[in-house]
Amino acid sequence: MPDPLTRRLAHAGHLSETEQEALRELTLNARSVAARRDIAAPLSTETVHLVLSGIACRYKILLDGTRRIVSYLLPGDLCDVHAGASGAADWSVGTLTPCSVADIPRERLADLARTHPGIDRALRWITLTELSAAREWLANDSRPADRRIAHLFCELLVRLQAVDLAGASSVDLRLSQVDLADTAGISFVHVNRVLQSLRASGLIVSGKHMLTIPDVARLQAFAEFDSGYLHLAQ
Amino acid sequence: MPDPLTRRLAHAGHLSETEQEALRELTLNARSVAARRDIAAPLSTETVHLVLSGIACRYKILLDGTRRIVSYLLPGDLCDVHAGASGAADWSVGTLTPCSVADIPRERLADLARTHPGIDRALRWITLTELSAAREWLANDSRPADRRIAHLFCELLVRLQAVDLAGASSVDLRLSQVDLADTAGISFVHVNRVLQSLRASGLIVSGKHMLTIPDVARLQAFAEFDSGYLHLAQ
DNA sequence: CGATCGGTTGATTTGCTTCAAGGCAGGTGG
DNA sequence: CCACCTGCCTTGAAGCAAATCAACCGATCG
Numbered sequence: 001m002p003d004p005l006t007r008r009l010a011h012a013g014h015l016s017e018t019e020q021e022a023l024r025e026l027t028l029n030a031r032s033v034a035a036r037r038d039i040a041a042p043l044s045t046e047t048v049h050l051v052l053s054g055i056a057c058r059y060k061i062l063l064d065g066t067r068r069i070v071s072y073l074l075p076g077d078l079c080d081v082h083a084g085a086s087g088a089a090d091w092s093v094g095t096l097t098p099c100s101v102a103d104i105p106r107e108r109l110a111d112l113a114r115t116h117p118g119i120d121r122a123l124r125w126i127t128l129t130e131l132s133a134a135r136e137w138l139a140n141d142s143r144p145a146d147r148r149i150a151h152l153f154c155e156l157l158v159r160l161q162a163v164d165l166a167g168a169s170s171v172d173l174r175l176s177q178v179d180l181a182d183t184a185g186i187s188f189v190h191v192n193r194v195l196q197s198l199r200a201s202g203l204i205v206s207g208k209h210m211l212t213i214p215d216v217a218r219l220q221a222f223a224e225f226d227s228g229y230l231h232l233a234q
Numbered sequence: 235m236p237d238p239l240t241r242r243l244a245h246a247g248h249l250s251e252t253e254q255e256a257l258r259e260l261t262l263n264a265r266s267v268a269a270r271r272d273i274a275a276p277l278s279t280e281t282v283h284l285v286l287s288g289i290a291c292r293y294k295i296l297l298d299g300t301r302r303i304v305s306y307l308l309p310g311d312l313c314d315v316h317a318g319a320s321g322a323a324d325w326s327v328g329t330l331t332p333c334s335v336a337d338i339p340r341e342r343l344a345d346l347a348r349t350h351p352g353i354d355r356a357l358r359w360i361t362l363t364e365l366s367a368a369r370e371w372l373a374n375d376s377r378p379a380d381r382r383i384a385h386l387f388c389e390l391l392v393r394l395q396a397v398d399l400a401g402a403s404s405v406d407l408r409l410s411q412v413d414l415a416d417t418a419g420i421s422f423v424h425v426n427r428v429l430q431s432l433r434a435s436g437l438i439v440s441g442k443h444m445l446t447i448p449d450v451a452r453l454q455a456f457a458e459f460d461s462g463y464l465h466l467a468q
Numbered sequence: 469c470g471a472t473c474g475g476t477t478g479a480t481t482t483g484c485t486t487c488a489a490g491g492c493a494g495g496t497g498g
Numbered sequence: 499c500c501a502c503c504t505g506c507c508t509t510g511a512a513g514c515a516a517a518t519c520a521a522c523c524g525a526t527c528g
Contacts, residue, residue: 058369060373062373062376062377062458063458066376068372068373068376070369070372070373071369082358082362089366089369089462089463090460090462090463091369124316127361127362127365128316128361130365131361131364131365131368132323134365134368134369134372135292135304135305135323135325135368137372138302138304138368138371138372138375139294139296139302139304141372141375141419142296142300142302142419143296185375185376224296224297226324228323228324229323229324
Protein backbone atom coordinates (compact mmCIF):
# COMPACT_ATOMS: atom_id res chain seq x y z
CA MET A 1 0.00 0.00 0.00
CA PRO A 2 1.62 3.24 -1.18
CA ASP A 3 2.19 6.19 1.09
CA PRO A 4 -0.27 9.11 0.99
CA LEU A 5 2.13 11.41 -0.85
CA THR A 6 2.57 9.06 -3.77
CA ARG A 7 -1.15 8.37 -3.88
CA ARG A 8 -1.85 12.06 -3.90
CA LEU A 9 0.71 13.02 -6.53
CA ALA A 10 -0.37 10.20 -8.75
CA HIS A 11 -3.27 12.48 -9.63
CA ALA A 12 -0.82 14.97 -11.08
CA GLY A 13 0.28 12.56 -13.78
CA HIS A 14 2.47 9.54 -14.20
CA LEU A 15 5.32 8.97 -11.77
CA SER A 16 8.12 6.54 -12.57
CA GLU A 17 9.16 3.84 -10.14
CA THR A 18 12.26 5.84 -9.31
CA GLU A 19 10.20 8.94 -8.62
CA GLN A 20 7.78 7.05 -6.42
CA GLU A 21 10.69 5.66 -4.48
CA ALA A 22 12.19 9.13 -4.05
CA LEU A 23 8.89 10.43 -2.74
CA ARG A 24 8.54 7.51 -0.38
CA GLU A 25 11.85 8.41 1.22
CA LEU A 26 10.46 11.83 2.10
CA THR A 27 7.79 10.25 4.23
CA LEU A 28 10.22 8.62 6.65
CA ASN A 29 11.02 10.38 9.89
CA ALA A 30 7.54 11.61 10.58
CA ARG A 31 6.66 13.20 13.90
CA SER A 32 3.35 13.21 15.75
CA VAL A 33 1.55 16.45 16.38
CA ALA A 34 -1.37 16.71 18.78
CA ALA A 35 -4.62 18.36 17.76
CA ARG A 36 -4.81 22.14 17.85
CA ARG A 37 -1.08 22.73 17.47
CA ASP A 38 0.80 24.75 14.91
CA ILE A 39 2.87 22.67 12.53
CA ALA A 40 5.22 25.23 11.13
CA ALA A 41 7.65 27.25 13.15
CA PRO A 42 6.83 30.86 12.45
CA LEU A 43 8.94 32.36 9.66
CA SER A 44 10.73 29.12 8.91
CA THR A 45 10.44 29.06 5.15
CA GLU A 46 13.24 26.56 4.76
CA THR A 47 11.07 23.59 5.52
CA VAL A 48 8.16 22.12 3.62
CA HIS A 49 5.69 20.17 5.70
CA LEU A 50 3.98 17.02 4.58
CA VAL A 51 0.87 15.69 6.26
CA LEU A 52 0.85 11.91 6.47
CA SER A 53 -2.23 11.40 8.59
CA GLY A 54 -4.84 13.56 10.24
CA ILE A 55 -6.25 16.88 9.11
CA ALA A 56 -4.48 20.22 9.29
CA CYS A 57 -5.37 23.63 7.96
CA ARG A 58 -3.99 26.93 6.82
CA TYR A 59 -5.48 29.77 8.82
CA LYS A 60 -5.08 33.28 10.09
CA ILE A 61 -6.37 35.02 13.20
CA LEU A 62 -8.01 38.28 12.21
CA LEU A 63 -7.74 41.42 14.28
CA ASP A 64 -11.15 40.89 15.85
CA GLY A 65 -9.96 37.52 17.11
CA THR A 66 -11.84 35.27 14.71
CA ARG A 67 -9.95 32.47 13.05
CA ARG A 68 -10.35 32.06 9.33
CA ILE A 69 -9.43 28.74 7.74
CA VAL A 70 -8.63 29.02 4.04
CA SER A 71 -7.61 25.49 3.17
CA TYR A 72 -7.33 21.98 4.50
CA LEU A 73 -4.24 19.83 4.45
CA LEU A 74 -5.16 16.18 4.16
CA PRO A 75 -2.83 13.17 4.15
CA GLY A 76 -0.51 13.47 1.16
CA ASP A 77 -0.72 17.25 1.06
CA LEU A 78 2.39 19.39 1.02
CA CYS A 79 2.42 22.79 2.58
CA ASP A 80 3.97 25.82 0.88
CA VAL A 81 5.71 23.90 -1.85
CA HIS A 82 6.88 27.06 -3.52
CA ALA A 83 8.07 29.63 -1.05
CA GLY A 84 6.01 32.76 -1.07
CA ALA A 85 7.59 35.03 -3.66
CA SER A 86 8.47 37.70 -1.16
CA GLY A 87 9.07 36.50 2.35
CA ALA A 88 6.77 34.50 4.54
CA ALA A 89 3.09 34.94 4.11
CA ASP A 90 1.29 35.65 7.32
CA TRP A 91 -0.56 32.38 7.38
CA SER A 92 -0.29 29.78 10.07
CA VAL A 93 -0.60 26.07 9.54
CA GLY A 94 -2.01 24.02 12.36
CA THR A 95 -3.59 20.69 13.10
CA LEU A 96 -7.29 20.16 13.60
CA THR A 97 -6.97 16.51 14.57
CA PRO A 98 -3.88 14.66 15.75
CA CYS A 99 -1.51 14.43 12.79
CA SER A 100 1.60 12.74 11.60
CA VAL A 101 3.86 15.21 9.81
CA ALA A 102 7.14 14.94 7.94
CA ASP A 103 9.49 17.90 7.64
CA ILE A 104 11.28 18.22 4.34
CA PRO A 105 14.08 20.68 3.64
CA ARG A 106 12.93 22.88 0.81
CA GLU A 107 16.25 22.41 -0.94
CA ARG A 108 15.83 18.66 -1.01
CA LEU A 109 12.46 18.99 -2.70
CA ALA A 110 13.90 21.43 -5.20
CA ASP A 111 16.65 18.94 -5.99
CA LEU A 112 14.13 16.21 -6.62
CA ALA A 113 12.20 18.49 -8.93
CA ARG A 114 15.36 19.27 -10.87
CA THR A 115 16.23 15.66 -11.45
CA HIS A 116 12.77 14.12 -11.80
CA PRO A 117 10.47 15.67 -14.40
CA GLY A 118 7.45 13.86 -13.02
CA ILE A 119 8.00 15.32 -9.57
CA ASP A 120 8.58 18.76 -11.03
CA ARG A 121 5.28 18.52 -12.86
CA ALA A 122 3.55 17.28 -9.72
CA LEU A 123 4.79 20.20 -7.64
CA ARG A 124 3.55 22.73 -10.16
CA TRP A 125 0.27 20.84 -10.27
CA ILE A 126 -0.05 21.28 -6.51
CA THR A 127 0.16 25.06 -6.73
CA LEU A 128 -2.34 25.24 -9.56
CA THR A 129 -4.70 22.99 -7.66
CA GLU A 130 -4.43 25.11 -4.54
CA LEU A 131 -5.19 28.21 -6.59
CA SER A 132 -8.15 26.55 -8.18
CA ALA A 133 -9.48 25.41 -4.82
CA ALA A 134 -9.04 28.84 -3.26
CA ARG A 135 -11.14 30.37 -6.01
CA GLU A 136 -13.79 27.75 -5.58
CA TRP A 137 -13.92 28.52 -1.87
CA LEU A 138 -14.38 32.17 -2.71
CA ALA A 139 -17.37 31.32 -4.85
CA ASN A 140 -18.62 29.03 -2.13
CA ASP A 141 -18.54 31.93 0.30
CA SER A 142 -21.40 33.58 -1.46
CA ARG A 143 -23.73 30.66 -0.99
CA PRO A 144 -26.05 30.32 2.00
CA ALA A 145 -24.63 28.57 5.03
CA ASP A 146 -26.24 25.18 4.48
CA ARG A 147 -24.96 24.87 0.92
CA ARG A 148 -21.57 26.11 2.03
CA ILE A 149 -21.22 23.36 4.61
CA ALA A 150 -22.57 20.83 2.14
CA HIS A 151 -19.97 21.94 -0.40
CA LEU A 152 -17.25 21.50 2.17
CA PHE A 153 -18.40 17.97 2.92
CA CYS A 154 -18.45 17.16 -0.78
CA GLU A 155 -14.88 18.37 -1.17
CA LEU A 156 -13.64 16.48 1.86
CA LEU A 157 -15.30 13.27 0.73
CA VAL A 158 -13.75 13.43 -2.74
CA ARG A 159 -10.31 14.48 -1.56
CA LEU A 160 -10.18 11.78 1.07
CA GLN A 161 -11.37 9.22 -1.45
CA ALA A 162 -8.47 10.30 -3.65
CA VAL A 163 -6.04 9.06 -1.04
CA ASP A 164 -8.10 6.02 -0.10
CA LEU A 165 -9.26 7.37 3.21
CA ALA A 166 -12.97 7.45 2.50
CA GLY A 167 -15.55 4.98 1.31
CA ALA A 168 -17.98 5.60 -1.50
CA SER A 169 -20.33 7.55 0.70
CA SER A 170 -18.88 7.89 4.15
CA VAL A 171 -15.84 9.31 5.91
CA ASP A 172 -14.36 9.13 9.31
CA LEU A 173 -14.39 12.86 9.94
CA ARG A 174 -13.32 14.23 13.29
CA LEU A 175 -13.74 17.94 12.72
CA SER A 176 -15.44 19.89 15.46
CA GLN A 177 -18.31 22.25 14.72
CA VAL A 178 -16.02 25.10 15.71
CA ASP A 179 -13.62 24.06 12.96
CA LEU A 180 -16.42 23.90 10.44
CA ALA A 181 -17.57 27.34 11.55
CA ASP A 182 -14.15 28.91 11.07
CA THR A 183 -13.95 27.29 7.67
CA ALA A 184 -17.31 28.42 6.43
CA GLY A 185 -17.05 31.80 8.08
CA ILE A 186 -20.20 31.40 10.18
CA SER A 187 -20.76 31.02 13.90
CA PHE A 188 -20.50 27.60 15.48
CA VAL A 189 -24.01 27.92 16.84
CA HIS A 190 -25.29 28.32 13.33
CA VAL A 191 -23.20 25.40 12.13
CA ASN A 192 -24.98 23.29 14.69
CA ARG A 193 -28.38 24.31 13.37
CA VAL A 194 -27.31 23.90 9.76
CA LEU A 195 -26.14 20.37 10.47
CA GLN A 196 -29.47 19.57 12.06
CA SER A 197 -31.27 20.85 9.01
CA LEU A 198 -29.03 18.86 6.66
CA ARG A 199 -29.74 15.77 8.74
CA ALA A 200 -33.44 16.52 8.78
CA SER A 201 -33.56 16.74 5.01
CA GLY A 202 -31.68 13.47 4.72
CA LEU A 203 -28.71 15.00 2.92
CA ILE A 204 -26.28 13.74 5.52
CA VAL A 205 -26.28 11.20 8.32
CA SER A 206 -23.77 11.88 11.01
CA GLY A 207 -22.84 9.37 13.59
CA LYS A 208 -20.31 9.92 16.30
CA HIS A 209 -17.27 10.58 14.18
CA MET A 210 -18.71 9.32 10.95
CA LEU A 211 -20.13 11.39 8.17
CA THR A 212 -22.36 9.46 5.84
CA ILE A 213 -23.88 10.81 2.67
CA PRO A 214 -26.82 8.65 1.63
CA ASP A 215 -27.08 10.17 -1.85
CA VAL A 216 -23.82 11.78 -2.93
CA ALA A 217 -25.19 13.10 -6.20
CA ARG A 218 -28.03 14.77 -4.36
CA LEU A 219 -25.73 16.49 -1.89
CA GLN A 220 -23.45 17.61 -4.71
CA ALA A 221 -26.39 19.08 -6.59
CA PHE A 222 -27.55 20.85 -3.46
CA ALA A 223 -24.06 22.27 -2.91
CA GLU A 224 -23.48 23.06 -6.59
CA PHE A 225 -20.36 20.95 -6.29
CA ASP A 226 -18.30 19.85 -9.27
CA SER A 227 -15.08 18.08 -8.40
CA GLY A 228 -13.29 19.41 -11.49
CA TYR A 229 -11.52 22.15 -9.56
CA LEU A 230 -9.65 19.58 -7.50
CA HIS A 231 -7.84 18.36 -10.63
CA LEU A 232 -8.01 14.74 -9.61
CA ALA A 233 -7.40 11.95 -12.06
CA GLN A 234 -10.44 10.51 -13.89
CA MET B 235 7.35 54.89 -20.83
CA PRO B 236 7.29 51.10 -20.51
CA ASP B 237 4.25 49.03 -21.30
CA PRO B 238 2.05 47.77 -18.44
CA LEU B 239 3.23 44.17 -18.74
CA THR B 240 6.88 45.08 -18.27
CA ARG B 241 6.03 47.41 -15.41
CA ARG B 242 4.04 44.68 -13.77
CA LEU B 243 6.54 41.88 -14.18
CA ALA B 244 9.34 44.10 -12.97
CA HIS B 245 7.91 43.38 -9.52
CA ALA B 246 8.72 39.71 -10.02
CA GLY B 247 12.44 40.39 -10.20
CA HIS B 248 14.99 41.72 -12.62
CA LEU B 249 14.30 41.51 -16.35
CA SER B 250 17.08 41.94 -18.86
CA GLU B 251 16.79 44.37 -21.76
CA THR B 252 16.23 41.45 -24.11
CA GLU B 253 13.49 40.08 -21.91
CA GLN B 254 11.79 43.43 -21.66
CA GLU B 255 11.90 43.74 -25.41
CA ALA B 256 10.42 40.27 -25.84
CA LEU B 257 7.58 41.17 -23.48
CA ARG B 258 6.98 44.43 -25.29
CA GLU B 259 6.41 42.55 -28.51
CA LEU B 260 3.58 40.65 -26.88
CA THR B 261 1.67 43.84 -26.30
CA LEU B 262 1.38 44.74 -29.97
CA ASN B 263 -1.79 43.81 -31.78
CA ALA B 264 -4.17 44.67 -28.99
CA ARG B 265 -7.89 44.74 -29.52
CA SER B 266 -10.53 46.86 -27.86
CA VAL B 267 -13.23 45.24 -25.78
CA ALA B 268 -16.31 47.11 -24.62
CA ALA B 269 -17.40 47.03 -20.98
CA ARG B 270 -19.35 44.02 -19.79
CA ARG B 271 -18.05 41.64 -22.43
CA ASP B 272 -16.31 38.33 -22.03
CA ILE B 273 -12.68 38.36 -23.04
CA ALA B 274 -12.00 34.70 -23.48
CA ALA B 275 -13.77 32.43 -25.89
CA PRO B 276 -15.21 29.62 -23.80
CA LEU B 277 -12.95 26.57 -23.67
CA SER B 278 -10.17 28.18 -25.64
CA THR B 279 -7.21 27.26 -23.50
CA GLU B 280 -4.72 27.88 -26.27
CA THR B 281 -4.64 31.62 -25.75
CA VAL B 282 -3.43 33.68 -22.85
CA HIS B 283 -5.00 37.10 -22.49
CA LEU B 284 -3.19 40.21 -21.45
CA VAL B 285 -4.98 43.30 -20.21
CA LEU B 286 -3.30 46.50 -21.39
CA SER B 287 -5.85 49.02 -20.18
CA GLY B 288 -9.15 48.96 -18.31
CA ILE B 289 -10.32 46.59 -15.63
CA ALA B 290 -11.45 43.02 -16.17
CA CYS B 291 -12.34 40.25 -13.77
CA ARG B 292 -12.54 36.52 -13.32
CA TYR B 293 -16.04 35.47 -12.36
CA LYS B 294 -18.62 32.75 -12.30
CA ILE B 295 -22.40 32.84 -12.39
CA LEU B 296 -23.77 30.66 -9.61
CA LEU B 297 -26.86 28.56 -9.99
CA ASP B 298 -29.05 31.08 -8.24
CA GLY B 299 -28.01 33.66 -10.82
CA THR B 300 -25.65 35.71 -8.71
CA ARG B 301 -22.30 36.63 -10.18
CA ARG B 302 -19.24 36.11 -8.02
CA ILE B 303 -16.04 37.93 -8.92
CA VAL B 304 -12.92 36.24 -7.54
CA SER B 305 -10.15 38.43 -8.94
CA TYR B 306 -9.44 41.57 -10.87
CA LEU B 307 -7.28 41.83 -13.95
CA LEU B 308 -5.61 45.21 -14.12
CA PRO B 309 -3.34 46.56 -16.85
CA GLY B 310 -0.27 44.34 -17.07
CA ASP B 311 -2.10 41.29 -15.76
CA LEU B 312 -2.02 38.00 -17.61
CA CYS B 313 -4.90 35.62 -17.48
CA ASP B 314 -4.47 31.88 -16.98
CA VAL B 315 -0.73 31.83 -17.50
CA HIS B 316 -0.53 28.18 -16.65
CA ALA B 317 -3.34 26.21 -18.15
CA GLY B 318 -5.56 24.61 -15.58
CA ALA B 319 -4.01 21.25 -14.83
CA SER B 320 -7.01 19.31 -16.04
CA GLY B 321 -9.01 21.03 -18.73
CA ALA B 322 -10.61 24.44 -18.61
CA ALA B 323 -11.76 25.70 -15.29
CA ASP B 324 -15.32 26.89 -15.31
CA TRP B 325 -14.44 30.53 -14.81
CA SER B 326 -15.26 33.31 -17.18
CA VAL B 327 -13.13 36.37 -17.72
CA GLY B 328 -14.90 39.55 -18.66
CA THR B 329 -14.44 43.30 -18.73
CA LEU B 330 -15.88 45.65 -16.16
CA THR B 331 -14.78 48.80 -17.98
CA PRO B 332 -13.74 49.16 -21.62
CA CYS B 333 -10.43 47.37 -22.05
CA SER B 334 -7.58 46.92 -24.43
CA VAL B 335 -6.56 43.27 -24.60
CA ALA B 336 -3.77 41.36 -26.35
CA ASP B 337 -4.16 37.70 -27.23
CA ILE B 338 -1.03 35.62 -26.84
CA PRO B 339 -0.68 32.05 -28.02
CA ARG B 340 0.15 29.96 -25.00
CA GLU B 341 2.90 28.22 -26.91
CA ARG B 342 4.62 31.52 -27.60
CA LEU B 343 4.67 32.38 -23.91
CA ALA B 344 5.99 28.94 -23.07
CA ASP B 345 8.79 29.44 -25.61
CA LEU B 346 9.74 32.74 -24.02
CA ALA B 347 9.83 31.13 -20.60
CA ARG B 348 12.10 28.39 -21.90
CA THR B 349 14.61 30.81 -23.36
CA HIS B 350 14.45 33.65 -20.82
CA PRO B 351 14.97 32.72 -17.17
CA GLY B 352 13.68 36.09 -15.99
CA ILE B 353 10.41 35.59 -17.81
CA ASP B 354 10.12 32.05 -16.52
CA ARG B 355 10.55 33.31 -12.97
CA ALA B 356 8.04 36.09 -13.58
CA LEU B 357 5.38 33.67 -14.81
CA ARG B 358 5.77 31.46 -11.77
CA TRP B 359 5.62 34.58 -9.62
CA ILE B 360 2.27 35.44 -11.19
CA THR B 361 0.69 32.16 -10.16
CA LEU B 362 2.00 32.41 -6.62
CA THR B 363 0.75 35.95 -6.36
CA GLU B 364 -2.68 34.97 -7.59
CA LEU B 365 -2.80 32.19 -5.02
CA SER B 366 -1.75 34.54 -2.28
CA ALA B 367 -4.35 37.10 -3.29
CA ALA B 368 -7.11 34.51 -3.46
CA ARG B 369 -6.38 33.46 0.11
CA GLU B 370 -6.37 37.04 1.25
CA TRP B 371 -9.76 37.53 -0.37
CA LEU B 372 -11.02 34.50 1.51
CA ALA B 373 -9.94 36.03 4.78
CA ASN B 374 -11.44 39.31 3.69
CA ASP B 375 -14.76 37.58 3.21
CA SER B 376 -15.15 37.10 6.91
CA ARG B 377 -14.92 40.77 7.70
CA PRO B 378 -17.97 43.05 7.90
CA ALA B 379 -19.08 44.67 4.67
CA ASP B 380 -17.54 48.09 5.27
CA ARG B 381 -14.09 46.70 6.00
CA ARG B 382 -14.40 44.36 3.08
CA ILE B 383 -15.03 47.19 0.64
CA ALA B 384 -12.28 49.22 2.27
CA HIS B 385 -9.88 46.31 1.82
CA LEU B 386 -10.79 46.10 -1.82
CA PHE B 387 -10.09 49.79 -2.31
CA CYS B 388 -6.73 49.42 -0.59
CA GLU B 389 -5.77 46.58 -2.90
CA LEU B 390 -6.85 48.42 -6.02
CA LEU B 391 -4.97 51.54 -5.02
CA VAL B 392 -1.73 49.66 -4.41
CA ARG B 393 -1.99 47.47 -7.49
CA LEU B 394 -2.75 50.40 -9.74
CA GLN B 395 0.10 52.35 -8.22
CA ALA B 396 2.36 49.44 -9.07
CA VAL B 397 1.70 50.04 -12.76
CA ASP B 398 1.72 53.82 -12.48
CA LEU B 399 -2.02 54.19 -12.88
CA ALA B 400 -2.78 55.74 -9.51
CA GLY B 401 -1.53 58.68 -7.53
CA ALA B 402 -0.42 58.54 -3.93
CA SER B 403 -3.95 58.69 -2.63
CA SER B 404 -6.39 58.70 -5.50
CA VAL B 405 -7.42 56.56 -8.44
CA ASP B 406 -9.57 56.97 -11.46
CA LEU B 407 -11.87 54.07 -10.67
CA ARG B 408 -14.86 53.39 -12.87
CA LEU B 409 -16.35 50.38 -11.17
CA SER B 410 -20.08 50.36 -10.66
CA GLN B 411 -21.61 49.60 -7.29
CA VAL B 412 -22.98 46.40 -8.80
CA ASP B 413 -19.43 45.32 -9.62
CA LEU B 414 -18.30 46.08 -6.08
CA ALA B 415 -21.25 44.12 -4.76
CA ASP B 416 -20.43 41.03 -6.80
CA THR B 417 -16.83 41.30 -5.65
CA ALA B 418 -17.57 41.63 -1.97
CA GLY B 419 -20.43 39.18 -2.07
CA ILE B 420 -23.01 41.63 -0.77
CA SER B 421 -26.03 43.29 -2.35
CA PHE B 422 -25.56 46.45 -4.38
CA VAL B 423 -28.03 48.28 -2.18
CA HIS B 424 -25.85 47.56 0.78
CA VAL B 425 -22.74 48.63 -1.11
CA ASN B 426 -24.40 51.96 -1.61
CA ARG B 427 -25.02 52.38 2.09
CA VAL B 428 -21.55 51.18 3.00
CA LEU B 429 -20.00 53.73 0.65
CA GLN B 430 -22.05 56.46 2.28
CA SER B 431 -20.84 55.40 5.68
CA LEU B 432 -17.21 55.26 4.53
CA ARG B 433 -17.63 58.76 3.12
CA ALA B 434 -19.31 59.97 6.29
CA SER B 435 -16.44 58.76 8.42
CA GLY B 436 -13.97 60.46 6.10
CA LEU B 437 -12.24 57.23 5.09
CA ILE B 438 -12.87 57.85 1.42
CA VAL B 439 -13.90 60.74 -0.77
CA SER B 440 -15.53 59.70 -3.99
CA GLY B 441 -16.05 62.07 -6.81
CA LYS B 442 -17.67 61.13 -10.07
CA HIS B 443 -15.19 58.54 -11.23
CA MET B 444 -12.46 59.38 -8.79
CA LEU B 445 -11.74 57.55 -5.58
CA THR B 446 -9.70 59.60 -3.14
CA ILE B 447 -8.33 58.30 0.12
CA PRO B 448 -7.46 61.19 2.43
CA ASP B 449 -5.49 59.07 4.86
CA VAL B 450 -4.25 55.86 3.28
CA ALA B 451 -2.74 54.47 6.47
CA ARG B 452 -6.02 55.01 8.27
CA LEU B 453 -8.03 53.18 5.64
CA GLN B 454 -5.51 50.34 5.60
CA ALA B 455 -5.73 50.01 9.35
CA PHE B 456 -9.51 50.02 9.17
CA ALA B 457 -9.43 47.31 6.51
CA GLU B 458 -6.66 45.32 8.20
CA PHE B 459 -4.80 45.62 4.91
CA ASP B 460 -1.16 44.68 4.49
CA SER B 461 0.11 44.84 0.94
CA GLY B 462 2.56 41.98 1.48
CA TYR B 463 0.31 39.41 -0.13
CA LEU B 464 0.54 41.22 -3.46
CA HIS B 465 4.26 40.43 -3.64
CA LEU B 466 5.15 43.81 -5.08
CA ALA B 467 8.69 45.10 -5.10
CA GLN B 468 9.85 47.22 -2.13
C1' DC C 469 -37.29 61.91 -26.66
C1' DG C 470 -37.96 57.64 -24.65
C1' DA C 471 -34.86 54.11 -22.96
C1' DT C 472 -31.45 52.32 -20.23
C1' DC C 473 -28.07 52.26 -16.65
C1' DG C 474 -26.29 53.65 -12.33
C1' DG C 475 -27.19 55.56 -8.04
C1' DT C 476 -30.20 56.60 -3.95
C1' DT C 477 -33.75 55.91 -0.39
C1' DG C 478 -37.30 53.82 2.64
C1' DA C 479 -39.84 49.82 4.52
C1' DT C 480 -39.77 45.21 5.59
C1' DT C 481 -37.91 40.70 6.25
C1' DT C 482 -34.53 37.23 7.25
C1' DG C 483 -30.34 34.66 7.97
C1' DC C 484 -27.19 34.68 11.06
C1' DT C 485 -24.90 36.36 15.42
C1' DT C 486 -24.64 36.89 20.09
C1' DC C 487 -25.65 35.86 24.68
C1' DA C 488 -26.71 32.67 28.12
C1' DA C 489 -27.50 28.03 29.85
C1' DG C 490 -27.26 23.42 30.29
C1' DG C 491 -25.95 18.60 29.01
C1' DC C 492 -22.93 14.88 27.92
C1' DA C 493 -18.62 12.32 27.22
C1' DG C 494 -13.70 11.52 27.88
C1' DG C 495 -9.74 12.28 30.62
C1' DT C 496 -7.33 13.30 34.94
C1' DG C 497 -6.11 13.34 39.60
C1' DG C 498 -7.33 12.51 44.21
C1' DC D 499 -13.51 4.43 41.69
C1' DC D 500 -15.51 8.59 42.08
C1' DA D 501 -15.17 13.82 41.59
C1' DC D 502 -14.14 17.08 38.74
C1' DC D 503 -12.61 19.09 34.90
C1' DT D 504 -12.79 20.61 30.06
C1' DG D 505 -14.06 20.30 25.26
C1' DC D 506 -17.88 19.78 22.38
C1' DC D 507 -22.61 19.81 21.40
C1' DT D 508 -27.27 21.64 21.94
C1' DT D 509 -31.09 24.88 22.75
C1' DG D 510 -33.72 29.20 23.44
C1' DA D 511 -34.23 34.20 23.22
C1' DA D 512 -32.98 38.58 21.62
C1' DG D 513 -30.65 41.57 18.44
C1' DC D 514 -28.42 43.01 14.27
C1' DA D 515 -26.32 43.17 9.68
C1' DA D 516 -27.55 42.64 5.42
C1' DA D 517 -31.05 41.06 1.85
C1' DT D 518 -35.08 42.00 -0.47
C1' DC D 519 -38.75 44.64 -2.39
C1' DA D 520 -40.18 48.75 -4.44
C1' DA D 521 -39.78 53.25 -5.85
C1' DC D 522 -37.69 57.31 -7.76
C1' DC D 523 -33.95 60.24 -9.71
C1' DG D 524 -30.43 61.82 -12.86
C1' DA D 525 -27.28 61.23 -16.55
C1' DT D 526 -26.12 59.45 -20.88
C1' DC D 527 -27.18 57.98 -25.37
C1' DG D 528 -29.10 56.25 -29.73
